[in-house]
Amino acid sequence: MASNQIVKRMPLINSVVRWVTTRRSDEIQYYRKYPIEIQNETLFYLIQSAKDTVWGKAHDFASITSLLEFQQHIPLQDYNDIKPYVDRLRKGERDVLWPGETKWFAKSSGTTSDKSKFIPVTREALEECHLRGPKDIFMQYIITHPETKMLKGKVLTLGGSHQINNFNKDSYYGDLSAIMLENVPFWSDLFRTPTTEIALIEEFEEKIEQIIATALEENVTGFAGVPSWYLVLFNKVLEKTGKKNLLEVWPNLEVFAHGGVNFEPYREQYRKLIPSAQMHYLETYNASEGFFGIQDNEHSNDMLLMLDYGIFYEFIPMSDFGKENPTVLGLEEVELDENYALVISTSAGLWRYIIGDTIKFTCKYPFKIKVTGRTKHFINAFGEEVIIDIAENAMNVACQHTGAIVNEYTAGPVFMGEKQRGAHQWIIEFDQPPEDLNHFISTLDNTLKTLNSDYEAKRHKNLTLEMPHVVVAPKGTFYKWMKQRGKIGGQNKIPRLANNRQYLDELMNMLPDKS
Incomplete structure (x- = not known):
């Protein structure tokens, strides 16, 4: 037209x-006032809808009358746990994780694995x-x-x-x-x-x-x-x-x-x-x-958690994440400015599913959040516990103080050797490089110290960690790298942090000077 x-x-x-x-x-506005009630309604809508599915029968959904029983009946899940059920769905089997047929699957590798994940997308979830x-x-x-x-x-x-x-x-x-x-x-x-x-x-x-x-x-x-x-x-x-x-x-x-x-x-x-x-x-x-x-307020960089989208939320404190029986909190139990791994149950048939993102709450009633990183994307090779939120903030400060504009970056550890202290290596592609790269590096380092006491302790007198090693990549490097990996376009993301050198080594091998 x-x-x-x-x-x-x-x-x-x-x-x-x-x-x-x-x-x-x-x-x-209604669920800003009554968030806990709406989440409880969502939980029992999901349970009642799926009680006659393969999953619902296996976990005795028909007998669940409380959140505690829900948590007792269903262990925390990741993709490997649900993959056999997804494979059945992809072959056309009905009523497996959610009532009816699932025709659509969102192909996602995220940034944590080279293997593709196929996330079910039901009509209700759409x-x-x-x-x-x-x-x-x-x-x-x-x-x-x-x-x-x-x-x-x-x-x-x-x-x-x-x-x-x-x-x-x-x-x-x-x-x-x-x-x-x-x-x-x-x-x-x-x-x-x-x-x-x-x-x-x-x-x-x-x-x-x-x-x-x-x-x-x-x-x-x-x-x-x-x-x-x-x-x-x-x-x-x-x-x-x-x-x-x-x-x-x-x-x-x-x-x-x-x-x-x-x-x-x-x-x-x-x-x-x-x-x-x-x-x-x-x-x-x-x-x-x-x-x-x-984001419901342009003057604040947090987001309103959407509570009536057929999603029930739970939260694992990152201090407990990875433990055999971690603490898992409901919405009414969360605290402000604490990092949580996000757990969801949804009308797509995902049950107590750990999606791999970490968030923190900036406000309660209404509940507002910021995404702080990924459960598998951090640098903690030396006990420094640098997460994406801290890295992004430090990068922003370094840019503001030096006039630099960054296109893309990724960072990871330089492991200790016979003649090498530990360090963090940053590969950065600038749109506008800083006039003084050393000033940029020192600002980045000092801001990381200010934001993270663990990093500051490891940097003390260079005993564990040296000053960050920054490698400047030519423009277009990250695009070429993602294309080489078959990950351009769509929902593919540049991995910001890793606790190993896989991404760093791949990028270093593409640079004209690998020294």
Whole structure:
């Protein structure tokens, strides 16, 4: 449909949108007031729905009357625990983890394994969670910005791709973004570019070319997705058009709903690409396993935990994580500013599933969170316990103090040797390098000390840890590395920290000077 036809229908569209947003806003206000009650309702909705499934019968769901009984009946799970059940689902078996047939599976390797995981995505999970999240983030934006002209244009999407599952011709797998594109209402095409056919092109670089060929003439007012991959697209757009920034291409850009990775390392690059004080950035917390949080206040960098998406939450204190019988808390038991591993039970048939993310609460009533890292992504080779949240904060401070802008980075240990003290090695690709690299390194180091007493203790007099070893990588290194690993586009993420040298060694072998 042509843009002028959309504009003609704007009064009707706006009326419908305003009615829907007001109604949904009232629902969210309700669960801000009654979060514990809503989570209890969610738990028993899930149990009752699944009591006659293979899983529900095996764990005697019919007899469960309390959270304690639920926890006693079901051990904590990871993907290896549920994989035999997922394999049955992929072959077409019904009523295994959730009632009915599961046709869609989100292919995800995350950053913790090279093996693919196939996360079930049921019809209920799509409608109650994955498709509701994007609606809510834009609903919240419309409420707080009633003057918005976003609906007069289109949202640019950079989707993934899907393939037919080779176990069953009627079931499909692919990036979650692709699954969502296949299941959104037909009328969403009025507000989205490119077409679904282009968005689902499997080859990422071909997709980029097709998007550029079709979207340059559109009135793009917003975009949503993973910041790192949009940078690849936008730099190609500027290269193709010869423009200085994106506002010269799409002058009505006003909102970016981002997720998947921490936005802070990319913020300065986006300020250069979109030099406008009227550009709004909204964080989301979504994964193949579910949509968990939205930023409901642009002046605060935490997110509202979404409690009515068919997800029941539990939390393992990271001080207990990895123990045989860790403490597991309900929502009413959490404390502020403590790191927790997130555990979910969902209408996709995931039961007490540890997704691998760590979060901390910044507020209670309403419950708000920040993502702090991954349960397997940290550096603790020498007892220093550096997590992603601390690394990101230290990197931001180093950039602010030195004028540097970082494209990508990863870090890991340098292990002790006969003539080598321990250290952390950082491989950094700069968009704008610091004038004084040594000042950047010392600022990074000092900030890590300030934020982490364990790191500070190990750095004392260089006895355990030396000053960080920083290797500057040429522009494009991380893109080439991810392409080499078959992990470009979609929901693939640059691993920030590791407690071994796998990623560091792979990258070092790609650099022109490996010394």
